[in-house]
Amino acid sequence: MAEKGSGNMKNNSSNDAVPGQIEQTLCQPCSRKDKQTIADVFCSTCDEFQCTECSNVHTTHAFLRNHKLVNAKEVKMKQVTFDMKGLDRCDEHQKVLEFFCEDENQLCCSTCAIVDHRKCHSVVEIQKICGRSASTLNTEIKVLLQEVREKAEKIVKHAKSSKEQLNQDVKEVYLKIRRMRDNVMQMFDDLVVSVSNNAESFKKETLDKLTKKQSDSEKHAADATKSLETINNVHQNGTPSQQFILEQRMKNEVDELSSNVDKECQRLETVTVSFDFDETLKLPPLAISYFVPGQLTLKYSVPKDEKPIAPVDPIVKFTKITSIDLKQTGDDAKEPLYTGLDFLPDGRLVALDNNNKKCLIYNEKLEKVGSYQFSYLPQSVVVVSEEEVAITSGSKYMIHFLRVSKSNEITLNRTCKVKTKYESICLKDEIKFVVGTYDYTKPVRIVSLSGEEKDFNINFPNKEYTVDTSACTYIRKRDKVILTDRQENIVYIYDIKSNSRIVVKDDQIKEPRGVAVGPSDCILVCSKGTNSIVQISQTGSVLSSYKLDMNFPFKVCVSKDKSLIAVSSNLNGGRKLQLLKVT
Template identity: 80%
Template sequence: MAEKGSGNMENNSSDDAVSGRIEQVLCQPCSSNDKQTVADVFCSTCDEFQCTECSNVHTTHAFLRNHKLVKAKEVKTKQIAFDMKGLDQCDEHHKVLEFFCEDDNQLCCSTCAIVDHRKCHSVVEIQTMAERSASTSSKLKIKLQEVREKAEKIVKDAKSSKEQLDQDVKEVSLKVRRMRDDVMKMFDDLEVSVTKDAESFKTETLDKLTKKQSDNEKHIADATKSLETVDNVHQNGTPSQQFILELRMKRQVDELSSNVDKECQRLESVVVSFDFDETLKLPPLSISDCVPGQLTLKYSVPETVKPLIPLDPIVRLTMITSIDLKQTGDDVEKPLYSGLDFLPDGRLIAVDNQNKKCLIYNEKLEKVGSYQLSYIPLSVVVISEEEVAITSGRIDFLRVSKSNEITLIRTCKVTTVYESICMKDEGNFVVGTYDDTRPVRIVSLSGEEKDFSINFPNKKYPIDTSACTYIRNSDKVVLTDRYEHTVYIYDIKSNTRVVVKDDQINEPYGVAVGPSDCILVCSKGTNSIVQISQTGRILSSYKLDMKLPYSVCVSKNKSLLAVSSNMNGETKLQLLQVTY
């Protein structure tokens, strides 16, 4: 007996074809009843080959009339069930995926379609979608092939780089040895040349000195002999003999004296030495302290590879909504939002510097909460899901509930007034000062204040002239200098800084960390948000629909950006979509 659903077929391949024999497909419902009937149609919904009689059920029952029937001879073979290894199962309900919601771009099982997508406008059968998107699998295959080819290229490049690295390290040692051998040969040649000249000088000088020695040894002998004669005559001779001696030897002694005096006048000092030039003299240090060369260690990315993996993706901003900040209700002044930050759930926290308020906005920039402060707030930072901190001459910690109620938790006294604030880690803030020679400091959540080990310039920033932020992943501090039209990027680990100046940066103030840890700065003079890489490269500039952008913040998932202005008469708060 044939198994139901197997699509029994009598089929001849081209290799064993028999004259007069044709391909036949049997009706599956009939086969289940031990009947051998040739199938006339194939129902793709029932997934069965059927004879004319069995297929009439599609016209008898209304709920089967939308099934698609085709002639059996047009279907060469029925597809064999393929094990998708769970890919065709719903992750939540563990049922077969049968539908596709075009509104949410999501695959659904029957339960998903009823429970989660009943209000959606377009939920269709997967089979229908599959017929519409016949080319999807080919695109997916092409994409996967591209991914594999790129990965294979990376592996090949990595292997090549490893081999080249090993060769380069060996070459460094060989190069030092070759230089040492060249230097040693140079010194060997120098020794031969200098010694040759010195020996030639020595030979010439020795001849002179030998003759001078010989001549004066004779003078010594003559003087000694004459002294003996004088002594003998003075001791034994008569006065007449002594007088004769004086006269007879006077000329001889005068000549001897003259010769010796001349030799004395020609006395020479002979010196042979060799000194290196100052450029070749090395101080008495170890070779590690005075290396006559430079070892270069660096990574480089070929220009042809850079576009494949952009290290600094360009941020694109799209306006979502904008509101004018107007003086209403109990406001004593036109609002000025000097600090902004997002809660993890997407709500926006703002502090109104002019009206001493902390406010909450929803995703549509509708005001949903407000809290009156007793002091002028300068900035705000979100600490956790329901806690924020506000700076002034102190730091206040407030609770922001899910129902948009704000309550004061505690106040932390500090010694410095902090204009800007952001999180450094779970237990510390990074804060920007004003009128203090330490422009950026660290404050713990308990109020302990300390300084960075950075050589900041000895400069005080007045109010509204500087703001800071912190890049946690690379341990860098970013500081804006409004009237120097400059952004400074300080590397804490190396105590170095990058100075960023550009025509696109004019009166920079508010600053935040964006996607891929890029830097987003409010450029008040150009009414724009400027994107800067951590290396100081200007990546993009987005013209805002507001004048004098002042404060800026980015949501926790880096998908939203909020910015406010401080233009008298045209103060705005805007929400923008971040893509890259």
């Protein structure tokens, strides 16, 4: 216990007293109001030191006049408990915390010690163990809180800078459009409206996120400051028991606060907006909504001078499990070419052999356990449910639905007619597909399970792809379409909501072929020219490149639990099918 008034006075021992320094006792009523006033008297009945103003109540109220007041300097200091404002009381029983369970590392009141910790071997009084550590609080907590505050302030600063840069970028978009408006006035008047709406929509959404990030981080900084003030106050004025209690109480709160700020630091990205015009400008009377002479592009990047504490996107690594050579067998007319791959929910692999018009089922050891013969050339496959798959055809305007039983029997369920040639196919949701086209003006379309077709509201490049020159997939959670362009060595990431795109062009991506959605919604692309699987983030960053033990990787698919991928190749005379583990 501290001496009377020691919670509100300078406390010097005889060994470290400063010459000329006088101990001063503070008024206790004033201290409870967060005021520091020198005490003039001591009331033995009230059992507290008081300043002249506070002691005047003894003359104001008749029932206090018999209290005995003496000069504060004549009174020998007595012990008093520092006001912990409830921190030294049990949350459950509201009793004073008197014990510490060393078995469970937990503070206890007398009820806790008897009821909840009676079987524990080491429940000791706090007064007996509080002196084990140094008189100061755990400096690690203070250091961590200071780091939290610095990181939070860093986030606030970054958010403010990003908001300013975003406003400047959007203004630059407007200026660029206006400079060109003089040449084709009517066309660019319409273009300003179209692009400005998209830019403002993105700006509003991004500003809301940045404002929330700023607000949250300001709160984290304030919380850290408040906790530091509490620690300093208890360290200077509290008893060793109170200091020990506060240290235990603070640990979890500080860890949680630190974790929250670290997560925000890992997501520090700079958002930029730009507008680029196409090389060929199509003039009216064609509708501006159909031939927009430019593309709004959004980019996210981490500042060069500020690196995140940890990668924003996890790096996917692969380990080869097994591999088989795809060779012509007795009933094959040609060397097998697998143009479609997908996993069933139970882990079996569905593969389409385009050259030999087959659907094949493989188990987890890549042993063939089922087969089905088509009368047409199958192109791509997607698993629709536990026992149903959908097949596109390179020669038929149809989508075929096959049933694959648990015993690997394959039967035709139904067929729906379409009006477009489709190559790649994946699920958009429970009732619609996203399909990649060829010999058609829109490279990606939406098709329902009943065959109804419609286009995305996206400004795709005015280009018709031929067979085997592009592939697509869809990120359901993010509402994004991924499109590969083998001839241009490009991967496009289209944001449906904002009608914007990110262009990914990198030396590690050469002749991109098949594409799939991997763990954490990353993008996995077969790079034929580098014999690799390239991992791309949703924001367009190339995260990694895995060199495959095969030449000319062609198609890739990911298991439903994201733990496996299957890859096929299309090298004549050396085609393979491999199964890899994802970590």
